[in-house]
Amino acid sequence: xxxxxxxxxxNIPLKAPDIEQSIRQIxxxxxxxxxxxxxxxxxxxxxxxxxxDLDTWCAVxxxxxxxxxxxxxxxxxxCNSCFGVLSEAKHFMEDGERRRTVNQKLAKINRSxxxxxxxxxxxxxLHKKVGMEKIREGLKFDLGGLKIAVQTGxxxxxxxxxxxxxxENPYQPTILKDLCEATGAExxxxxxxxxxxxxxxxxSTDMEKSLKLFKEKLVSIKEETDADMIVTxxxxxxxxxxxxxxxxxxxxxxxxxxxxxxxxxxxxALAMGCDPSQVAALSQIDRSAIIxxxxxxxxxxxxxx
Amino acid sequence: MAKVGVYVCHCGSNIAGxxxxxxxRDYAETLPDVVIARKDLFMCSDSGQxxxxxxxxxxxxxxxxxxxxxxxxxxxxFRAAIEKAGLNKYLFEMANIxxxxxxxxxHDHEGATEKAKLVVASAVGKARHxxxxxxxxxxxxxxxxxxxxxxxxxxxxxxLANMGHKTFLVEKTPSIGGVMAQLDKTFPTNDCSACILTPxxxxxxxxxxxxxxxxxxxxxxxxxxxxxxVKIRRKQAYVDWDKCTGCGDCAAKCPAKTPDEFNAGLSDRxxxxxxxxxxxxxxxxxxxxxxxxxxxxxxxxxxxxNKKTGAPILAPCEKACPADAINRSLPLDPGxxxxxxxxxxxxxxxGYQVMDKGWFKEMAPDSPNVITALQLERIISATGPTExxxxxxxxxxxxxxxxxxxxxxxxxxxxxxxxxxxxxxYMIKQARLLKEKYPELVINMHFIDVRTAGKDYDxxxxxxxxxxxxxxxxxxxxxxxxxxxxxxVLAYDMESAESIEYASDLVVLATAxxxxxxxxxxxxxxxxxxxxxxxxxxxxPKLGPVETSTEGLFLAGCCQGPKDIPDTVSQAKGAAAAAxxxxxxxxxxxxxxxxxxxxxxxxxxGICVPLCPYDAIAMSEWAxxxxxxxxxxxxxxxxxxxxxxxxxxxxxxxxxxxxxxxxIAALTSGGRNHAG
Numbered sequence: 001x002x003x004x005x006x007x008x009x010x011n012i013p014l015k016a017p018d019i020e021q022s023i024r025q026i027x028x029x030x031x032x033x034x035x036x037x038x039x040x041x042x043x044x045x046x047x048x049x050x051x052x053d054l055d056t057w058c059a060v061x062x063x064x065x066x067x068x069x070x071x072x073x074x075x076x077x078x079c080n081s082c083f084g085v086l087s088e089a090k091h092f093m094e095d096g097e098r099r100r101t102v103n104q105k106l107a108k109i110n111r112s113x114x115x116x117x118x119x120x121x122x123x124x125x126l127h128k129k130v131g132m133e134k135i136r137e138g139l140k141f142d143l144g145g146l147k148i149a150v151q152t153g154x155x156x157x158x159x160x161x162x163x164x165x166x167x168e169n170p171y172q173p174t175i176l177k178d179l180c181e182a183t184g185a186e187x188x189x190x191x192x193x194x195x196x197x198x199x200x201x202x203x204s205t206d207m208e209k210s211l212k213l214f215k216e217k218l219v220s221i222k223e224e225t226d227a228d229m230i231v232t233x234x235x236x237x238x239x240x241x242x243x244x245x246x247x248x249x250x251x252x253x254x255x256x257x258x259x260x261x262x263x264x265x266x267x268x269a270l271a272m273g274c275d276p277s278q279v280a281a282l283s284q285i286d287r288s289a290i291i292x293x294x295x296x297x298x299x300x301x302x303x304x305x
Numbered sequence: 306m307a308k309v310g311v312y313v314c315h316c317g318s319n320i321a322g323x324x325x326x327x328x329x330r331d332y333a334e335t336l337p338d339v340v341i342a343r344k345d346l347f348m349c350s351d352s353g354q355x356x357x358x359x360x361x362x363x364x365x366x367x368x369x370x371x372x373x374x375x376x377x378x379x380x381x382x383f384r385a386a387i388e389k390a391g392l393n394k395y396l397f398e399m400a401n402i403x404x405x406x407x408x409x410x411x412h413d414h415e416g417a418t419e420k421a422k423l424v425v426a427s428a429v430g431k432a433r434h435x436x437x438x439x440x441x442x443x444x445x446x447x448x449x450x451x452x453x454x455x456x457x458x459x460x461x462x463x464x465l466a467n468m469g470h471k472t473f474l475v476e477k478t479p480s481i482g483g484v485m486a487q488l489d490k491t492f493p494t495n496d497c498s499a500c501i502l503t504p505x506x507x508x509x510x511x512x513x514x515x516x517x518x519x520x521x522x523x524x525x526x527x528x529x530x531x532x533x534x535v536k537i538r539r540k541q542a543y544v545d546w547d548k549c550t551g552c553g554d555c556a557a558k559c560p561a562k563t564p565d566e567f568n569a570g571l572s573d574r575x576x577x578x579x580x581x582x583x584x585x586x587x588x589x590x591x592x593x594x595x596x597x598x599x600x601x602x603x604x605x606x607x608x609x610x611n612k613k614t615g616a617p618i619l620a621p622c623e624k625a626c627p628a629d630a631i632n633r634s635l636p637l638d639p640g641x642x643x644x645x646x647x648x649x650x651x652x653x654x655x656g657y658q659v660m661d662k663g664w665f666k667e668m669a670p671d672s673p674n675v676i677t678a679l680q681l682e683r684i685i686s687a688t689g690p691t692e693x694x695x696x697x698x699x700x701x702x703x704x705x706x707x708x709x710x711x712x713x714x715x716x717x718x719x720x721x722x723x724x725x726x727x728x729x730x731y732m733i734k735q736a737r738l739l740k741e742k743y744p745e746l747v748i749n750m751h752f753i754d755v756r757t758a759g760k761d762y763d764x765x766x767x768x769x770x771x772x773x774x775x776x777x778x779x780x781x782x783x784x785x786x787x788x789x790x791x792x793x794v795l796a797y798d799m800e801s802a803e804s805i806e807y808a809s810d811l812v813v814l815a816t817a818x819x820x821x822x823x824x825x826x827x828x829x830x831x832x833x834x835x836x837x838x839x840x841x842x843x844x845x846p847k848l849g850p851v852e853t854s855t856e857g858l859f860l861a862g863c864c865q866g867p868k869d870i871p872d873t874v875s876q877a878k879g880a881a882a883a884a885x886x887x888x889x890x891x892x893x894x895x896x897x898x899x900x901x902x903x904x905x906x907x908x909x910x911g912i913c914v915p916l917c918p919y920d921a922i923a924m925s926e927w928a929x930x931x932x933x934x935x936x937x938x939x940x941x942x943x944x945x946x947x948x949x950x951x952x953x954x955x956x957x958x959x960x961x962x963x964x965x966x967x968x969i970a971a972l973t974s975g976g977r978n979h980a981g
Contacts, residue, residue, distance in 0.1 A: 169666040171783065191785040191793050224788055 455483020
């Protein structure tokens, strides 16, 4: 079984521990053993060190990366922000001058950044290391007939130059589409696929602007795809879709019921037959109906059943 | 003792604005063997030149140093001046105190003045040792080669041919015509491109002095001005062009399809094809990369025989040809054949390509309704895939809204920083033609700036605004694919200072002009250099716009930089005139600043032979032993052999050892070494 360092971040374990559960449950059957990076600190998140001091950012990120380096492991994270922060820090550390400066700081805690660990998003691990075929083999339920609108999230796309795994065209990402289609579901295109969901700094500083942007995206999904659900590989996008749809509905700004939203590993865990009370338990939007449809007996795949 | 005259130029304020010219003159006067030192506002002016000439005529000086600008442009002027005054013109040395002092040290007047003194001292040091040299002449082959059969190449070839010079016109595709043949109409007069181009194509093809070689490429070039040997590869057409009548029956029967380059990939052509209806020459070609060998037999093998009748079973193209021009059983060489020609000068007019939309990932390149402007040109052309009707590629429906986006890949640090120059005008042309034909069509044009400099161009643009075409100033950030293959345009409008969004049925990208990929190989064969924008470099951006650093090699059209048809034709006629000069003179001068072997000193080791970048050195026999020998007409005077010769047996005239050591001595002694 291939071992990979699991960098959890804060959003997933604190706000969506069921996503963490889904990650932990699906990986071993797919041949990947997540290894906890004990002692991991904040990545550090956008708006903290990355906003004011590049060396501090790189020092904190590099310390996290060395936790994997010392075990000879690559790093995997489910959070787009962590993925972006760690990847960009690693990119900055390719500059010799920066690496010397940061390693002087790390020397005080007897650490040294070597650059030997690659940074992966869990979607990349599933897409490139596990592969579609293995995912299909691991399914218990076939999601044929269900329609999914995908939301990749910005920080696993941009800036594309610094990422170990790149989309062929970041404006038209396909990794998450492939992953969802592997479950048998249909993933129609919608025009605002590449648009921002309005989460992150915008939501904390200008809620109305954030909702305006989010609504444009949501309406494009509803009108153009009439999807049964939204699936994302970004834990922040997940929170925005789950929190903000009920707000728009309550204000009467949308005339349709909020679309149930899953993090991708939750969808996969459900399709693999995991217990929804463990892997998809927490959401503002009621997901019981769509979960029942996903795990409908009629969807059972015979060979597995 | 040499009598050196030093003449220091102010060059207006170019030099005098930084350097204390009087101080340099005063200093020059103190240098050994300097008998006269003078200064003038413009040494290259008539009065400046006269000053030098008078001193020569009066017998005051017999070596001349002008401290001014670059020898690249001005050395010939002063050489000619002293020659007129009766002095050997190679007794001249230039001290470049503009490029090497005033321009680069503009912030440090004192330092620049001191450096100018050094540069002058160095030139004087060399001048004291200069020896008279004599020009040599070689005869010229009275023929020219024009590479590229677009409007530039055709214009240059016609011009040369009309002056009476035999001209070979080489074109890589099966027909001459170039990009202009693909255009619908031309700005700013909206006259039909084919109507003005086709007669010129026919004129060129039928001209008694022009030999048109289409479906051909330049394989190798050797030699020098006046005497180039060129190997031209005539690609294998698999059709006997002596017999082909251009009827097109082979294309009608051919089942193999491949994207049609002439229609910019918007439609398919057959593997057996005639490039376009007005092709010149109108000859068929079988594209073997696209041929599916539907007849089921290898090229060069005999056909099977019908068991009943005994008649040979021919491939459809063979059977279709009424002129018997296709015979797949012939052992034709897939590499074609080489034709060797001798010419005296060469005009390169290889044209351009536009960037593919695939480069612009934010512009929904996967959508069939995002097209390049050249593709739109084919759509609105009567000979195009829709016979001139505006129909969008996805569903052959007429669009209601069409969007133009300028500067795709031009003026963009990610791709090309230069302006492609003619996109603004052709977009306005396309918009005007569409608006005239379809008044109800909504046309939105997005520009960073509208650049319509040119005779009658801005009037053409303001006319377009009056026609109800919408112009937006600001960039288009991206396109999003909407249902029904529409596109959402995400743009910024600087006039309202707002982001705008709207749905469009068809989006046209004005993609950048660049050199075609195969230009790199041609540049290597010809010894062409590239400029910062990655086009072929001209000799001088202002004064040598058609010449190159290789004598006898000239440039015309977009291979030298983006330009529209009027500018291309002007440059082509200029290049033709320049290329005709050596042909008209009948002989060309070989500068005597070349290397010469002193056979007494040569050991015959042969080290110099492979080092020569111009293949000018060969081993020969001298007094019964092996010696290196330099072919004078091929030597460019680079000096590689001179510096490499272990016996010191090679002299580079004009840069002889004592001359160079005198320069070094002057420089290393801070200009104070007056002994040398």
